Amino acid sequence: MIYLDNAATSFPKPEETIEHLTRFVTTVGGNPGRSGHKLSVEAARIIFEAREKLAEFIHGKRSERLIFTANGTESLNLAILGLLGENDHVITTSLEHNSVMRPLMHLKERRGVEYTVIQCGPDGCLDIEALARAMRKNTKAVIINHGSNVIGTTQPLREIKQAIGNVTLITDACQTIGSVPIDIDRDNIDVLCFSCHKSLLGIQGLGAIYIREGINPRPLKLGGTGSRSESIEHPDFLPDRYECGTPNTPAIASLLGGLTFIEKQGLGRIAARKNALREKLVQGLSGIEHAIVYGCRTNETNAPVISFNLKNKLPSEVGYELNQREIYVRVGLTCAPMAHKTIGTFPAGTVRVSPGYFTTDAEIDHFLEELQHIAER
Ligand SMILES: Cc1ncc(COP(=O)(O)O)c(C=O)c1O
Structure with missing residues (x-):
């Protein structure tokens, strides 16, 4: 095969992924942040360690701004549905995945959001001047596929950010993270969306999003966080603002293994x-x-x-x-x-x-x- x-x-996944996953499901198993017993505390510690390691991997200074999601698609939905509203304009490229285009189409139909698609060349190259020319007063975000899932072409994020100034740069790094170095600061990325089950070598069912300070998308879901249980209002602090319900701790443990492997190699x-x-x-x-x-x-x-x-x-x-x-x-x-x-x-x-x-x-x-x-x- x-x-x-x-x-x-x-x-396949590396040994480290399987070891961390197996340790979690066979010897830990608790629900993180829910109970005070050792197994719950250990589950929460694993999530903390994975969040710290992953934030460091992308050079994100504030690990609480790194949110775990179900997959790259959910990360992109949180960014797009959470940040764009009536009368907003957004620019994207002709290389985008349906995880970008379908939420945009939904927003166009439901919230009157307008979007402009910049045509890339057949080699996948983006004309940054055309992108700059498409900017309008109400342009709220630019969404760029960092690495094409069809032809692998990568886009120069730093130059793109220079061209768009203060407008929010949302980056889809599903195909690049773990294969191509990504540095939130160096590349001036405002919102980074990605999967954790591809080149980060975790198991399926996990993605993440890093949201720069000052950017606060509306949450996609609300519910139990294990924190502030006395209140029926959803917490506003991070990461709980965006993470609720029982997390996919087995996948997060496996990601910790994947990151450990990447670090060693x-x-x-x-x-x-x-x-x-x-x-x-x-x-x-x-x-x-x-x-x-x-x-x-x-x-x-x-x-x-x-x-x-x-x-x-x-x-x-x-x-x-x-x-x-x-x-x-x-x-x-x-x-x-x-x-x-x-x-x-x-x-x-x-x-x-x-x-x-x-x-x-x-x-x-x-x-x-x-x-x-x-x-x-
Ligand atoms: C460029 C790109 N964006 C988004 C996604 C969606 O990621 P996920 O499958 O983790 O939801 C993929 C998945 O193949 C992708 O290649």
Whole structure:
């Protein structure tokens, strides 16, 4: 079996992830912040440690401003639905995921929010001058996909923030965090949304959002926090303002394991390895007859995500053939129809290959050999 679908969720997970998860579900198990007994306190301590480590990982100075969510989608919903209201204008790009576009469409229909989509080039590059020109007096936020989940192209966040000044920069880092270094301060990010089950190597069911001081989205949900139980008013302090109900402590424990693994390996080494795998794939694909690789193929800061097609086959046919050979990729529109329109692959989409840190050179070679056979049939 060869797993090349790490952009959907990473697999396998490192030992550290499994150890932390197993320790939590077999020996801790308590509900954090709810009760005063040892198991509840230990669960809360694990969450505290994970929050501290994750905040440090993104250079966020105030760990209480890092909120755990169910996934990258919930983080983006909190930012978009929580910050935008009537008569607001927002700018985004043609590479966005449906986790951005669907909340925006909802706001357009329900709250009269207007949005402008800046068309990226087929290589995924964003015209920052066009972005600056689209700014209006009522532009409340700019939403940027840091790394495309279709072609891996990354955007220069610092330059974008310079172009938009005080307008809130919301960044979707689902495909970059854990693969590409992210520094909230250096990159001037106001709101950072991401998944924890992809390159951060936690299990599924966890995402997070970091919200810079001075930005206070409306919460998406209200309820029990284990704090201020005497009051029926939802607490206003962080992280409780946004985190309520029993958290996904098993996933948070697993994330702590994932972060420990990344720390041991070093993000630089992980990034370099993924880039080498990306380059090997691009190189190999360029030697396969009928193969077309989309996007910018040479950018070494790209996320490890590659889209291609075989001219003589539908992506679904290629995916079927690969699946028969126990090689697992994703095909189709990958939740980003506008991105496919941008690269000219709508409506059939592409075959998306996303290696992970544990992908071996031999696996890439085997994938390329099998693809060669498929292309020849
Ligand atoms: C760019 C991008 N944004 C948002 C998401 C949604 O993340 P999640 O699956 O954690 O909800 C994904 C998931 O693939 C993504 O690639």
